Amino acid sequence: MSMPPADAARTRLAPLAEEDSLSLGERAYRRLRDSIVQGALPPGRKISERSLATALGISAQPVREALRRLEQDGMVVTLPRRGTVVAEVGAAQLAELGRIRAALEGVAAALAAERLATADLAALNAILARMKAGTEARDTEALDVANEEFHALIHRATANQFLIRSVGSLRAYDHLGRHRAVGSTPRDLPKALREHQGIVAALKRRDPALAEARMRQHILRSLVTNGVLPAPPRTRNGR
Template sequence: MTAAQPTGPGRGSLRDRAYEALRRRILEAELQPGERLVERDLAAELDVSRIPLREALRRLEADGLVLLVPHRGALVSPFTPADVRDLFDVRESLESLAARLAAERSDGVGLARLEARLHAARAATHDRDRASIAAANAGFHADIVELAANPLLTSMMGPLAARTHWLFRLTAQRDPARQCAEHEELYAAIASGDADRAAALALEHVADGRAESLALAERWSHPEIDPQAVAARRRRRGS
């Protein structure tokens, strides 16, 4: 007779639960850039052991949301001005391509989903709900990538999704009404199949937020964290 198997949640589900909880708290700016993540405290808060918690932290590091520093532990990624600049460099190129392809390949179902994002952003802007504004705007950009119907582009943009959402949340004081208006213009170009205009508007829209986002990044930077050391560590992990 075989022994009875445990019926409680497995390590994988505990890891996923810890990952989702911490990801949400970082994306909603409850945990700030540079904030230390104390394993003992987090394990108690989330009611998990340290093994699934550490697995969740490694996954969040792959998302670019957490930094694991030897002999120091985990902290919310500092998201330095250099990180913000690098994110804009990549977004300007890839999101304009995504908009061009979306205009060429979109269908009625995809356009309806994109329009629903616009409605959600308008409602959140009316309610001044910063978390919902960030989520709707990030979703709008993600939906354009999906409409582009290019698996390689999707795989390249995937790792940027969390950082883009986080950036929108951290820069939520930017004029949301203006962002809505720019998104509506971009939607109109995609819906009409005007690929050149869609690409130009996407580039202009992303580039428009660069200077203000970099200025805001200076406010949440932590002087005790060396941005060059952070960047070097990321390069080593990516090589």
């Protein structure tokens, strides 16, 4: 089966906005990562620096930087006689990466419990209020935004750049898993809210072990909900 030519990417990618404050390399990386997650650049698609640079309206250098990072993330691969192509990411790999992300998110929560500033806790409370309103309104778009801010704040509070980069790379696979799955139903939303509230309560107590356990449990549960991980076996009492 022949794949579409690399130049087909021109019709799928919008040029980068000039006013964006991020570096060109970072912006190209995020745009290409999101295009892979959303299927605009599907698995097996051959891509080239030149065609991507033309599509994004930038030079080849930041695209080269972005592709290097995507290859480190495992989202693109370089194959003999084919060049750079979008990687095939199967269900088993998504499950493995999901478990790794759950562990790292737990470590991030533990570190944050020790390092969060008072202003950070206030910001988390404000995000929880938005999550509560979004849950009551069943506004999944608002909840997605609040969820991203919630985790990003915890990541920043760790002040550990290696951890922040590692979790950031893995979150792309989380988005890929959610994009492929049916996703949460309205009845799952209150459960997610309670989990976020429990994480914040552990952070307020400055309890690293509890924060880590609650965060890890939350991530694993969300992976099950989104079909990335299988549901755990029921115990004898049906729980």
